[in-house]
Amino acid sequence: MPVDILSEVTCVQNIADGTFRLVLDAPEIAEKARPGQFAMVGFGSPFYDPFLRRPLAFAKAEWGRIEFTLRVVGWGTALLADISTGDQMPILGPLGNGFEKPEGRAILVAGGIGLPPLAFAASRWKDVVLLYGEKTASALCHLPHELECEKDIATEDGSDGRKGLVTDNLEEHIKKKPGTVYCCGPVPMLKEAVKICRGLNVRCYVSLEARMACGVGACMGCVIPAINGYKRVCKDGPVFDADEIDWEALGD
Amino acid sequence: MIDLSIRIGSLELKNPVLTASGCFGVGREYSEIYDISSLGGIVTKTITLRPREGNLPPRIWETPAGMLNSIGLANPGVKSFIETEIPFLRDIECVRIVSVAGETIGEFVELVGEIAPLEEVDAIEINISCPNVEQGGLTFGTDPVVITELVGKLRPVTKKPLWVKLTPNVTNIVATGKAAVDAGADALCAINTLLGMAIDTDTRKPRLGNVTGGLSGPAILPVALVKVYELYREFPEIPIIGIGGIGSPTEAIAHMLAGASAVQVGSGLFSYPRLPLDIIESFEEYCDEQGFSSVREITGSLIIPEI
Numbered sequence: 001m002p003v004d005i006l007s008e009v010t011c012v013q014n015i016a017d018g019t020f021r022l023v024l025d026a027p028e029i030a031e032k033a034r035p036g037q038f039a040m041v042g043f044g045s046p047f048y049d050p051f052l053r054r055p056l057a058f059a060k061a062e063w064g065r066i067e068f069t070l071r072v073v074g075w076g077t078a079l080l081a082d083i084s085t086g087d088q089m090p091i092l093g094p095l096g097n098g099f100e101k102p103e104g105r106a107i108l109v110a111g112g113i114g115l116p117p118l119a120f121a122a123s124r125w126k127d128v129v130l131l132y133g134e135k136t137a138s139a140l141c142h143l144p145h146e147l148e149c150e151k152d153i154a155t156e157d158g159s160d161g162r163k164g165l166v167t168d169n170l171e172e173h174i175k176k177k178p179g180t181v182y183c184c185g186p187v188p189m190l191k192e193a194v195k196i197c198r199g200l201n202v203r204c205y206v207s208l209e210a211r212m213a214c215g216v217g218a219c220m221g222c223v224i225p226a227i228n229g230y231k232r233v234c235k236d237g238p239v240f241d242a243d244e245i246d247w248e249a250l251g252d
Numbered sequence: 253m254i255d256l257s258i259r260i261g262s263l264e265l266k267n268p269v270l271t272a273s274g275c276f277g278v279g280r281e282y283s284e285i286y287d288i289s290s291l292g293g294i295v296t297k298t299i300t301l302r303p304r305e306g307n308l309p310p311r312i313w314e315t316p317a318g319m320l321n322s323i324g325l326a327n328p329g330v331k332s333f334i335e336t337e338i339p340f341l342r343d344i345e346c347v348r349i350v351s352v353a354g355e356t357i358g359e360f361v362e363l364v365g366e367i368a369p370l371e372e373v374d375a376i377e378i379n380i381s382c383p384n385v386e387q388g389g390l391t392f393g394t395d396p397v398v399i400t401e402l403v404g405k406l407r408p409v410t411k412k413p414l415w416v417k418l419t420p421n422v423t424n425i426v427a428t429g430k431a432a433v434d435a436g437a438d439a440l441c442a443i444n445t446l447l448g449m450a451i452d453t454d455t456r457k458p459r460l461g462n463v464t465g466g467l468s469g470p471a472i473l474p475v476a477l478v479k480v481y482e483l484y485r486e487f488p489e490i491p492i493i494g495i496g497g498i499g500s501p502t503e504a505i506a507h508m509l510a511g512a513s514a515v516q517v518g519s520g521l522f523s524y525p526r527l528p529l530d531i532i533e534s535f536e537e538y539c540d541e542q543g544f545s546s547v548r549e550i551t552g553s554l555i556i557p558e559i
Contacts, residue, residue, distance in 0.1 A: 001284045004525050042523060048470045048499055049317045052522055076314070092285070092525060213312050213319060213522045216285070218277040218297075220326045221312035229305055230326070235281070 002216065003028045004092045009085055010065065017138045018072045019113070020081040022056075027064035029093050035121035036207055036239045039093025040215035041068070043079060050076045053092065055212045055234070057184075059116035059143065060123065066091075069141060071113040095215055096238045099205060101125060102180040107173055109193050111166050111185020112139070117207055118184055119143040129173055133166025133189075167192045174200050183207070183242075187252045194242045204242040208233050225249035254539040255546035256532065258292070258513055260491040261413050261438040263374055265292040265347050265514060267535070268547055269504065269528045272495050272518035273298050273351035273377060273417070274323065278337045279344060285525050290532070293347030295516060296337070298379045299367075300352070301359045303329035307384060308461030313450045318469025318497075319519055320448050322384045322462035325353055330366045341372040348372060349415065353379040355387040357402050361409055368410035376412055378403065378437075381419035381444030383466045390447070393419040396431035403435035413438040415493065418479070420472075421447050425479045426486045439491040441516065442479045446472055468519040473497025477510045484511020484552055499523065501534030508550040 011023035029039065040053035054076050060067035072078045083089065099121055106125050108118040110132045119141075122128045128149040134140050137160035144151050152169055153161035162169070166185070170193060174181070178200075183193045184207040197204035210222035210233040217235025224233055225246040231237065256267040270293040271279070278296045279288045288294060306326025313320045327333065330352075341348045350373050354360035360378070367373055380393035380402065392398050399416070406414060416432035418425055420443040429440050445466025450459035458464075476496025483492050494512030498504050499520045507515045520527050535547050544550060 004285050048523075050314060051318055051469045051519075052312075052314050090524070211310060211312050211314070213321070213519065214275070214281070215522075216281040216525075218281045219275055219312075219321070219522070220297075220306060220323045221321060223306065223309050223311065223326070225309075230309070 002093055002095050004090065005029070006088045007091050009083055009087045009089060012081070012083060012085060015069070016141050019139065019141055020070050020072070022068045022070060022080065024066050024089060024091065025064060026066045026091055029091060030061040030064050030066050033058045033061035033066060033094040034098040035124055036098035036117050037094040037096045038238060039066070039091050039095060040212070041080065042090035044087065044089055050079065052213055053090070053215065054080060055209070055215055057117040057207070057238075058094070058120050060120055069113070069116040069143065092215060096234060097236070099182055099207070099239050105129075105177050105179025107131070107170070107179050107181045109166060109170060109181060109183040109185070109189070111189040114183070114185030114207070115141055115143055118182060119147060121182065122147045122149045127179070131166050131170060131173065165189070165192070167196065170196050171200065174202055178202065180205070187250060191247055194247065197242065205239055206242050206245065207238045208240060209238065254536050254544070255548070256535055258548055260375075260493070260513060263347055263413055267292040267532045268508065268514035269531045270295055270347070270349070270493070270514060270516045271521065271528060272516035273379065275518045275521050278340055280340055282521070282525060286529060289345035291346045291528055292514060292532075293349060293374075294344065295349040295351050295377055297327055298325050298351040298353045298382065299327050299330050299333045299363070300325055301330055301354060301363050303327065303332065310459065310461050313459040313465070315448070315450060315467065315469070316471060318467055318471035320450055320460060320465035320467055321445070322460045322465035324384045324462060325382055330363055334366065334370065338370055338372050347374045349375045349377050351377040351379050351417070353382060353385070353388055357405055359388070360402060361405055364406050364409045368412060373412065375415055375438070376410065377415045377417055377441060378406065379417050379444070381417050383419070383421065383445060383447045383464065384462060390419055390421060393428065393444075394422050396427045399428055399431035400435045403432050403437050407436035415439040415441050417441040417444055419444050420475055420479050420496070426482055429483045429487065433487055433490050437490075439493055440483055440487070441493040441495055442483055443472075443476050443496045446475060468496070470497050470499040470503070473503055473506070477506055480507055480512050481510040481554070488552065498531070499527070501531045504531040505534070505538055505550060508547070509552070509554045511552045511554070513548075513551050
């Protein structure tokens with residue numbers, strides 16, 4: 001059951017280019033939040049402009065606090081990054097289905113700001129390898145450094161870690177130690193990961209994003225094309241079995 | 253103690269705050285967040301005769317102090333609705349209104365016929381104002397002749413109150429309102445969304461998959477208020493349910509001052525799910541300040557200074 005509360009911001013920190021760590025005091029949500037779930041984060045009073053809350057995936061939930069990692073992509077996220085410690089923010093959560101915990105090995109594939117929910121999963125699960133890719137070193141988040149799991153970090157320009165795409169080594173990782181694949185990131189990355197998983201007959205889950213209005217499943221605004229018709233990202237997802245999605249209709 | 257109860261025709265509501273169609277499902281999701289029985293009433297997502305997949309995504313786009321939507325009346329169809337959603341409404345202790353839309357007058361008649369016998373439904377809202385469907389939406393809602401014919405055909409089908417939801421996308425809402433009232437509508441709901449669009453100048457494409465959508469949110473409050481005001485001035489005896497732009501208690505009260513007997517909260521729920529409860533709570537203080545003993549006294553008590 002989600003709760004709608006006002007929570008106090010305890011930390012706002014710039015952790016990479018245009019990327020911020022936002023920590024809030026929210027015990028009611030922290031005790032329930034699971035990896036892959038999200039919250040609708042509002043702007044406080046008056047709630048007119050921006051009008052809609054922003055869906056943000058949990059990056060962490062412990063000791064009564066919830067943490068988000070947000071990248072500034074528009075004026076809404078810019079305003080969220082501009083808040084101060086001590087501010088009160090309306091939070092509705094936890095929402096969405098979250099990742100199903102794997103039986104054995106989990107292979108996590110994170111592209112850019114798709115990292116937070118997978119970093120949260122990596123902190124809660126055992127036997128994990130985290131593949132994380134960014135365009136360049138200045139965009140890399142600190143989150144993986146706090147994790148004890150096996151990591152494979154790549155930048156497209158080779159300025160840090162391995163040079164190339166996050167999916168370049170996916171096949172190798174699966175072959176080395178098979179498991180379930182969990183992906184979050186840009187759609188072209190998801191499509192590439194899904195192609196690799198299908199080729200190796202490996203189960204693959206993807207976490208999708210969409211512009212949302214209600215966030216709870218009522219308004220039908222955030223639908224994506226699935227094999228059996230439209231699905232709501234907020235309520236049926238945001239995590240989907242890759243085989244449920246109509247990848248051709250999804251677009252990039 | 254202020255009396256919060258109101259009447260819409262034969263229906264008694266414990267307070268004048270309802271949730272608007274399309275923003276609340278049947279209340280299932282929001283009932284996980286708070287007790288929806290404390291509302292005056294709920295209006296369900298619009299139901300059609302056959303299932304509708306809805307429009308091509310993207311279906312929503314945020315605009316200055318508002319949003320565009322083009323959901324396209326996605327719903328499971330009336331048969332599935334009666335099977336899966338009506339049982340949920342059984343135990344909800346507030347007024348339950350089902351919103352319906354047809355592509356033809358015949359479809360509307362059939363739909364209302366399906367809903368009419370259900371004891372879980374207290375009233376029926378006739379949606380002739382959805383801007384996101386090709387047939388039966390604005391094509392019906394902007395034509396007084398069609399409205400009179402439609403409401404006239406629905407009137408004998410049910411004894412349940414018929415509320416007619418009007419579109420603001422007309423030159424004269426009094427003409428469409430009159431058409432509904434003359435044919436036997438029990439209440440007028442104003443307004444549905446305003447037709448609008450948004451454009452991505454980089455890609456030169458519309459922001460919505462369906463190109464156009466319906467504008468809602470605080471941005472449309474002034475439009476909603478003047479429509480309610482015009483209707484109330486013309487039909488002081490017909491209950492008006494004010495909808496549009498309600499983002500805080502003040503705006504709900506403004507709707508009532510303009511002539512609304514009750515209000516519906518729509519997309520304001522998205523930015524603040526508890527908004528209806530806050531509005532209900534706010535009446536006590538407002539009525540005290542204004543010297544009213546009942547919320548009914550707010551309706552139409554707008555003061556227009558003489559010039």
